[in-house]
Amino acid sequence: MRVGVIGHGAIGSYLVDHIVSTDGLELSFVLTRTPVADVPWPATSELTEELLDGTDLVIEAAHPDIIATYGEQILSHADLMVVSAGGLVDDVRREQLVASARKHGRRIVVPYGALTGLESLAGRPSAWRSATITFVKPPQAFEPAPSDVRNSSVLYDGPVRGVAARYPRNVNAMVTFALATVGLDEARAVLVSDPSQSFATLDFTVTGKDGGTLHVTKNQPLIGVSGSEMPDAIVHSLRMHAGGRPGLWFG
Template sequence: MDTSSPSLRVGVVGYGHLGQYLVDRLLKDGPGLGLVLGFVWNRNSEKLRGLVPAELILEDLSSFANRRCDVIVEVCHPQIVREFGVHFLSRCHFMVGSPSALSDLDLNQKLQQASVQSGRTIYVPSGALWGGQDIQRLNDGGALKAVFVRMSKHPSCYRLRGDVLADWQEGEGKRVLFRGSVAELCPLAPNNVNTMAAAAVAAGTLSFAGVQGEIVSDTELKDYHVVEVEVTGSDGFSVHTVRRNPAKRGAVTGSATYQSFWNSLLICKGHGGRVYLC
């Protein structure tokens, strides 16, 4: 990289496992890649003490503009996208780590309008989605007919609303928790179906309501998550991929997704006022 080129200032919103990974990479590898950590915000700022340089801790997220970042990365919860997404886009590019929030049609429209008006980009990381850009190309070419995504995980890895999995027991095997549109799935499992949400973004003509998904609890999956994607195009075209993503028991995010997010962040340098799958 040309060391004379200006550095990209990055704000990280959220300090869970994924946020910690991105902050560590930014501090360690960022300068050599033209990336500078502008701030880190976490709902509980005490969690940052001793782990993040004091001058980089942002106590009040509403004052994010004072840090003059070029891109803000959200890796915590869809609620942050709802509360701050439009505000972020008024100042910088925005990488949405919780794209399940985009299943809200009104919010989605407001974010896209803010993106067009500001000329700044809404980045959606592909995460655990394999072949997302291929889906997008098929969609843009008018040849995409259907997308189905199945996510299978150990029951301890799910963070679902309600008591859908309250009675799970070891050794019970597979249990289909829900099958339907991604628009219906996102509110049920906002922290677990971001891969499906990324697929819905790629398949824009189908929308969240048109992309179908299924979440499966499987007590045999103690070391990895499984993501299956079935894509149907015109003239009999079809693709079926199966991705096994190593993951510890209880982990919401598979380990390979961490590197995927980092690779996505390296792309966030401005692609105009639009939604961009990275």
């Protein structure tokens, strides 16, 4: 499988190292705004048809805007793994991308990331009646930073669609959760800044139409705005995709 990577930050560089050291995977290209010197693989700041030809999967690990800029171009050649799930919040854009994926026989894959239990959620989305997801993080883990960094405060409480517009780099798991369950307007997001926290806490509850519930809580150290497990989780999603079990996907 030939894999292209967009972004060369903490997640992108980790993916590149994994791909070049794994049998059965070949690095097609790395798209990055910052020049990368003295590397044995194609690094570029411009995505071209030539690079995409022969590429099987492109992993976006940069910013939601990448999906709007390059999504349809990528899907005309390869499957697309969207790490910045906020790029799928706009319904019109998402449907355009899904239509493009279907036209070209491709898939849009949303990786597991911080969301434990994605397969259980995505496997039966019509069964859920309500869904709530809460993030509690220290102030420095938010981008943009909260105005009050000394006191605990609720930064947002409402539909997932709204929080994605305010904190596009902090809420990928929330968007994935909403897409896998009751939708962006029905899933509730609660975002809390707490200076007493050194870890990130993710807590979600889904209630089924049969009255049953699923409740998951996870505490994780942080790397920047993401949990420390994020790079490994994306690699896990890559392995699952290569094995034909992509988790949450469209197309």
